[in-house]
Amino acid sequence: MDMGWVNEVYEKILSKEKKVVERNRNKIPYTTNDGVFDDRGGREICWWTNGFWGGMLWQLYHATHDPLYLEVAIENEVKLDANLMNRQGMDHDSGFKWMPTAVAHYHVTGDKAARNRALLAADNLASRFNPVGKFIRAWNNWDGNEDGSFAGRAIIDCMMNLPLLYWAGAELHDPRFVHIAKMHADTAMQHFIREDGSAKHIIEFDAQTGEYLHSVGGQGYAHGSSWTRGQAWAIYGFVLSYIHTKETRYLETSMKVADYFISCIPESKLIPVDFRQPEKPAYEDSTAAAIAACGMLEIAKYAPDDRKEIYQDTAIELIKTIADKRCNWDETIDNLVEKCTAAYHDPDHEFSIIYGDYYFIEAIWKLMDKELFIW
Numbered sequence: 032m033d034m035g036w037v038n039e040v041y042e043k044i045l046s047k048e049k050k051v052v053e054r055n056r057n058k059i060p061y062t063t064n065d066g067v068f069d070d071r072g073g074r075e076i077c078w079w080t081n082g083f084w085g086g087m088l089w090q091l092y093h094a095t096h097d098p099l100y101l102e103v104a105i106e107n108e109v110k111l112d113a114n115l116m117n118r119q120g121m122d123h124d125s126g127f128k129w130m131p132t133a134v135a136h137y138h139v140t141g142d143k144a145a146r147n148r149a150l151l152a153a154d155n156l157a158s159r160f161n162p163v164g165k166f167i168r169a170w171n172n173w174d175g176n177e178d179g180s181f182a183g184r185a186i187i188d189c190m191m192n193l194p195l196l197y198w199a200g201a202e203l204h205d206p207r208f209v210h211i212a213k214m215h216a217d218t219a220m221q222h223f224i225r226e227d228g229s230a231k232h233i234i235e236f237d238a239q240t241g242e243y244l245h246s247v248g249g250q251g252y253a254h255g256s257s258w259t260r261g262q263a264w265a266i267y268g269f270v271l272s273y274i275h276t277k278e279t280r281y282l283e284t285s286m287k288v289a290d291y292f293i294s295c296i297p298e299s300k301l302i303p304v305d306f307r308q309p310e311k312p313a314y315e316d317s318t319a320a321a322i323a324a325c326g327m328l329e330i331a332k333y334a335p336d337d338r339k340e341i342y343q344d345t346a347i348e349l350i351k352t353i354a355d356k357r358c359n360w361d362e363t364i365d366n367l368v369e370k371c372t373a374a375y376h377d378p379d380h381e382f383s384i385i386y387g388d389y390y391f392i393e394a395i396w397k398l399m400d401k402e403l404f405i406w
C-alpha cells in the first residue's frame with residue numbers, strides 16, 4: 032500500500048494546528064461554532080472531554096518540540112485542578128482527563144506537580160470500585176442528587192480509563208490499582224461483550240449485592256443496538272489492558288470486538304453512529320472510526336501473524352477515508368475532523384468534536400512512528 036499520503040497528512044496537520052493553537056491558546060475546546068472553537072473548559076471545567084486538547088498539544092509538542100505547545104498544554108492541565116477539587120465533577124472519566132494532560136506531562140518532563148495531579152485522579156478513580164460487583168461506577172448522579180440511583184451503573188467507555196490505574200500501580204509499586212483495573216476489565220468481558228462480538232453500552236448492577244440486573248440503552252440507537260463509539264472504546268480499551276497486563280484474554284476480547292466491527296464497516300468506510308441504526312435518519316460518527324483505527328493499529332502489533340494485516344489494513348482504510356473525506360484542511364477553520372456525533376438521539380448530529388481531532392492525530396502519529404504513547 033502506498034503510504035505517501037500519510038506524510039502529506041502529517042505535514043498538513045502540523046501546518047494547520049500551529050495556527051489553530053496560536054489563536055485558541057486560552058480555551059479548552061469541545062466543538063466549533065461557525066468554524067471557531069468554543070471554550071468548554073471556561074464554562075464546564077469538569078466536562079469529560081477536557082483532556083483531549085491537552086492530548087493534542089502533547090502529541091504536537093512530541094513531534095515538533097515547539098515550546099508553544101508545551102506552554103499551552105501546561106496551562107490546560109493547571110485549569111483542570113478546579114475539577115480535581117470538585118468531588119461532584121470527579122467521575123470515572125479521570126483517565127480521559129488526566130492521562131492526556133498530567134500523565135503525558137510527567138512522561139515528557141518528569142514534573143512532580145503533574146505526577147501528583149495524576150495520582151490524585153487515580154486514587155479517586157480507584158475509590159469508585161464496587162468490590163462486591165467488581166466494577167467501577169461510571170457516573171455520579173446528575174445534579175449532585177445522591178439518591179444512589181447511578182451507584183450500580185458501569186459503561187463500556189470506562190475501559191479507556193483503566194490505563195490511569197495501570198500507570199498509578201506501576202508508578203507507586205502498589206498492585207491494588209492493577210487489581211481493580213483487572214477486576215473491572217474481567218467484569219466488562221463477562222457482561223458487556225455479546226456472543227457476536229458487539230459491546231453493550233451501559234449496564235446496571237445491584238450496587239448492594241453486585242448482581243447483574245440489565246443493560247440500558249445509551250448513546251446509540253436503542254437498547255440492544257450497537258453504538259459504534261462504544262465498540263471502538265471496547266476495541267481500544269481491551270487491547271490497552273492487554274498491553275499493560277499481558278493477559279491474553281484481553282487481547283482476544285479486543286480482537287473479537289474488532290472482528291465484529293470490521294464485519295459491519297460499510298463500503299464507503301464512513302462509520303455510522305450505530306451499526307443497527309435505521310436507514311433513516313442515519314447519522315455518521317467519524318470519532319468511532321478514528322478510535323477504532325487507533326485500537327486496531329495496536330492490535331496489529333500483538334495479534335497472531337496471520338491476523339495482523341487485517342487490523343493494520345482496516346485501520347489504514349478508516350484513517351485514509353477520514354483524511355480524504357472528513358477532514359477540513361482550511362487553516363482558518365479550527366476543527367480538523369467533521370461529522371462527529373455525541374449520541375444518536377441528541378438534537379444535533381455530525382459536527383466537530385475535539386476527540387475526533389485527537390484520535391485522528393494519534394492514528395496519524397502511530398502510522399508515522401511519531402506518537403507519544405499516552406494510554
Ligand code: GLY
Nearest residue numbers: 079188250260373
Ligand atoms: N465517553 C462518552 C462518549 O464516548 O461519548
